[in-house]
Amino acid sequence: MSYWLMKSEPDECSIDDLAAAPHRTVPWFGVRNYQARNFMRDDMRIGDGVLFYHSSCAEPGVAGLAEVASAPYPDATQFDAKSPYFDPQSTPDKPRWLLVDVKLRRKTALLPLKRMRELPQLQSMQLLRPGNRLSITPVNEEEWRAVLELLGDRR
DNA sequence: GCCAACGTTGGC
DNA sequence: GCCAACGTTGGC
Numbered sequence: 001m002s003y004w005l006m007k008s009e010p011d012e013c014s015i016d017d018l019a020a021a022p023h024r025t026v027p028w029f030g031v032r033n034y035q036a037r038n039f040m041r042d043d044m045r046i047g048d049g050v051l052f053y054h055s056s057c058a059e060p061g062v063a064g065l066a067e068v069a070s071a072p073y074p075d076a077t078q079f080d081a082k083s084p085y086f087d088p089q090s091t092p093d094k095p096r097w098l099l100v101d102v103k104l105r106r107k108t109a110l111l112p113l114k115r116m117r118e119l120p121q122l123q124s125m126q127l128l129r130p131g132n133r134l135s136i137t138p139v140n141e142e143e144w145r146a147v148l149e150l151l152g153d154r155r
Numbered sequence: 156g157c158c159a160a161c162g163t164t165g166g167c
Numbered sequence: 168g169c170c171a172a173c174g175t176t177g178g179c
Binding site for chain 2: 033034035130131132133
């Protein structure tokens with residue numbers, strides 16, 4: 001069992017969009033970074049815990065808890081010439097970009113990035129490293145527990 | 156809108 | 168294979 005933090009721009013897919021999706025599940029499309037892809041392709045397992053993070057918005061932070069809900073499979077948007085995520089170099093028999101489905105466990109009170117930066121028990125998180133841009137980062141068990149504790153009784 | 160960080164591209 | 172230029176991310 002592993003844990004992850006996955007960034008989503010609320011304009012694209014917010015925690016409420018995830019809650020409203022069929023089966024409260026969305027394909028994590030649009031990742032075009034090899035490191036992030038490799039996490040989905042090689043390291044994620046169904047049932048892994050996910051911190052659903054709102055980025056590029058007024059109040060960035062963890063907005064809910066989710067889980068990995070599928071094995072990796074090709075991201076359909078890479079074959080769609082009209083999609084901003086279109087990749088002309090990718091072919092259906094040799095897809096470059098794989099994704100997993102992500103399923104909501106529960107929406108939480110927002111744990112703002114600002115607050116996360118202040119909490120000593122979260123300082124090891126990759127998210128907080130200066131210049132971190134990776135949209136998917138591993139979360140270790142201590143960090144996961146610490147975040148759960150912070151979110152625990154604020155349903 | 157600025158800018159730091161860093162991934163990607165392409166010339167050599 | 169190096170590395171400069173360029174593009175993107177994302178907080179502020």
